[in-house]
Each structure stands twice: as C-alpha cells, then as structure tokens.
Amino acid sequence: MKSTRSSPTGVRLGYLVTMALLVAAYGPPAGPGLEVLPKHFMLHPGEQIHYQVLERAENRDLRAVDYEFAVKNPQIVRPIEPKWVLEAMRPGRTELVVRTPTRERRVTIEVAGPAQPPLVAVPHDTVHEIVAKELLFVGHANLDGFDHTAVAKPGIDRLVREAKRNDVPVVYWVSREYPNWYTADRHPDYAIISEGQEHQIRVAAQRVTFVGGSFMFCVLRNVQMTLHGMLKHNAPQRIHFVFPAQAIWVEDLWGPGDKRPYPAAMVLLTTLFARRPGDAQAYDEVVVPFLDRAITQFPVAGYPSDPPVPPLSDLLEGWSVVVRFGDRSERVYRRGDPNKTLLIEFQGV
Numbered sequence: 176m177k178s179t180r181s182s183p184t185g186v187r188l189g190y191l192v193t194m195a196l197l198v199a200a201y202g203p204p205a206g207p208g209l210e211v212l213p214k215h216f217m218l219h220p221g222e223q224i225h226y227q228v229l230e231r232a233e234n235r236d237l238r239a240v241d242y243e244f245a246v247k248n249p250q251i252v253r254p255i256e257p258k259w260v261l262e263a264m265r266p267g268r269t270e271l272v273v274r275t276p277t278r279e280r281r282v283t284i285e286v287a288g289p290a291q292p293p294l295v296a297v298p299h300d301t302v303h304e305i306v307a308k309e310l311l312f313v314g315h316a317n318l319d320g321f322d323h324t325a326v327a328k329p330g331i332d333r334l335v336r337e338a339k340r341n342d343v344p345v346v347y348w349v350s351r352e353y354p355n356w357y358t359a360d361r362h363p364d365y366a367i368i369s370e371g372q373e374h375q376i377r378v379a380a381q382r383v384t385f386v387g388g389s390f391m392f393c394v395l396r397n398v399q400m401t402l403h404g405m406l407k408h409n410a411p412q413r414i415h416f417v418f419p420a421q422a423i424w425v426e427d428l429w430g431p432g433d434k435r436p437y438p439a440a441m442v443l444l445t446t447l448f449a450r451r452p453g454d455a456q457a458y459d460e461v462v463v464p465f466l467d468r469a470i471t472q473f474p475v476a477g478y479p480s481d482p483p484v485p486p487l488s489d490l491l492e493g494w495s496v497v498v499r500f501g502d503r504s505e506r507v508y509r510r511g512d513p514n515k516t517l518l519i520e521f522q523g524v
Contacts, residue, residue: 212323217285219263220286224319227319243273251284299375300374305346305376311343313346314393320353327424332359334384338384373396374401402416420444454500466498470488473488
C-alpha cells in the first residue's frame with residue numbers, strides 16, 4: 176500500500192510552518208541520500224507515527240522533498256488518515272520503502288510489545304472553556320515533530336506526575352498530523368487537537384504552566400491565545416504564567432553563535448539560559464525577544480489566519496508585566512497598573 180506526500184498546505188503549516196525554511200537555510204554536513212526522522216522504528220501495536228523525509232543533496236544542502244511511502248505488509252503497519260501517518264497493527268516486521276523523484280530508501284519497522292492505548296482527543300473548536308485554579312499545558316510532546324530525540328520528555332513526565340499528585344488538571348495539546356505522543360502518561364484531563372497550539376478557549380485560571388515546545392513558536396502561540404482569552408473575558412487582576420525550562424524544547428537558533436536547526440536535536444530552554452553568564456543577559460537575549468514576539472506578533476508566524484480580535488497588544492495596554500527568575504530576581508518588562516499584573520516566571524534556570 177502506498178501513501179504519497181505533497182508539499183505542506185493548510186493546517187499543517189500551523190505546526191511545521193518553519194521547517195522548510197530552516198532546513199533550506201542551514202543544511203548540516205553529510206553525504207547525499209534520504210534522512211528519515213524520527214529514528215524510531217520499533218513500534219507498539221496501535222502506535223501511530225508520521226515520518227519526516229529530508230534529502231541531502233550532493234552539495235550537502237538539506238531540503239524537504241515530496242516523497243512516497245510503500246508498506247510491504249499492511250497487516251503489520253498500514254497507512255491511515257490523515258495522509259502520511261502510519262499505524263502499527265500487530266507484532267511482526269515489515270519494510271517501509273521511501274521514494275522521492277530521485278532517490279529510494281528502505282527501512283525495516285518492527286512491531287512488538289504491549290498495545291499502546293489510544294490518546295482520545297477532541298478538536299480545539301469544540302472546547303469552549305477550561306476552569307481551574309491551576310493548569311498544566313503540555314504542547315507538542317511528540318516524537319515525529321521537531322523534538323525527534325524527546326529531549327523534553329523527562330521534565331514533562333515529572334511535571335505531569337506532580338500535577339496529577341496535586342490534583343492539577345493536565346491539558347495535552349496534540350496533533351493529528353504528527354501523532355507520536357511521547358509522554359509516559361496517556362490519560363490527561365483534556366486532550367485537545369490543535370496543530371499549532373492555536374485556540375479560542377476561555378481559560379479561567381490563576382496560574383498556567385506551559386511545557387513542551389516549541390518555545391518561540393507553538394508554546395508562544397498558546398501563550399498568546401490563552402492570554403488573549405483571559406484579558407478579553409473578565410480578566411483577573413493577576414495572571415501567573417510559569418515556564419519550567421527543563422521541560423520546554425526549542426530550536427537551537429536563538430541568540431549569538433552557531434545555528435543548529437532541525438534536523439539537529441532540539442535543546443532544552445535551560446540550555447539557552449545556561450549559555451548566558453547571568454540573569455541580565457538571559458533577560459535581554461532570551462526573555463525580551465520572547466515577550467516582544469508574543470505581544471507584537473499576534474499571532475506568531477501569521478497563524479492562524481483568522482485570529483481573535485482585537486490585537487493582543489491592545490488588550491494588554493495598561494498592564495504591568497513582571498519577569499521572575501525562580502526565587503532569585505525579578506525584572507519589570509512593562510510598567511503599568513500595579514493592580515493588573517502579568518507575572519512571567521521561569522523555573523529551573
């Protein structure tokens with residue numbers, strides 16, 4: 176059975192809108208051939224995955240290409256909807272043939288072990304409100320997206336366990352297009368389908384913790400959408416957003432120095448902070464760009480094309496924005512009404 180991939184269109188751009196640009200700009204040195212990611216070919220029955228195929232040219236540039244899948248034994252692994260997603264069916268081995276107009280590669284996939292329970296999720300536009308004192312948002316913790324080495328998995332798993340132990344509702348923001356969710360826990364309070372973490376859900380909470388990725392794209396977009404809804408609908412006097420740096424992944428592109436884009440492994444947000452000698456430099460080179468982008472580029476990367484109105488910057492007018500580094504220090508990003516404060520807290524930095 177075959178599944179053919181064409182150039183990304185529609186909602187898929189909301190999640191991997193930057194991949195082709197990053198790959199085209201920064202091809203890592205390697206010989207010609209096809210790269211299949213993630214390098215995860217041992218699947219459980221019921222597991223679903225969307226492999227990415229990149230082509231290394233003779234000049235060592237790396238680029239996204241159109242490709243075709245052919246599965247030798249669809250009784251073991253089969254193509255399903257949405258397109259380009261494969262599902263492991265039963266124990267055994269089969270060959271996946273990957274073809275582009277100029278190259279071919281064969282990969283052996285083995286299916287073994289206990290069945291993986293399904294992650295039952297609903298579209299974001301069917302959820303109208305989430306109400307809790309505190310929430311944990313987990314976004315794009317999937318192996319077949321950018322974080323193909325699951326660098327954020329240990330931190331995310333720890334925080335999910337802590338949240339459940341403390342009766343804090345857990346929300347997974349999942350992708351149908353890239354369904355290989357890597358958390359140990361598969362039973363959140365909410366599982367919401369959103370390809371770029373876009374939503375117009377009214378979130379009524381005093382404190383929201385954001386983990387997963389990508390810090391400068393999809394996590395940032397979730398921050399934008401969540402904050403927009405809070406400010407538009409009976410905003411509290413104090414909003415507290417928390418970012419545990421050991422559980423957030425980010426492309427290794429931000430700040431001075433060499434750029435290591437996808438398919439290089441993602442890095443933890445702790446890495447970006449650790450490269451700066453102190454809080455002042457980390458604030459200037461990591462936090463300020465994040466907040467500038469969140470407030471002035473609504474929605475980030477122009478996705479979705481029909482964002483809620485008015486612009487986020489209008490709703491945030493007159494608010495104080497304070498940045499906290501754990502229990503060490505605070506910086507005022509924007510001075511406004513002290514009775515209307517957005518607190519941005521970075522933990523583990």
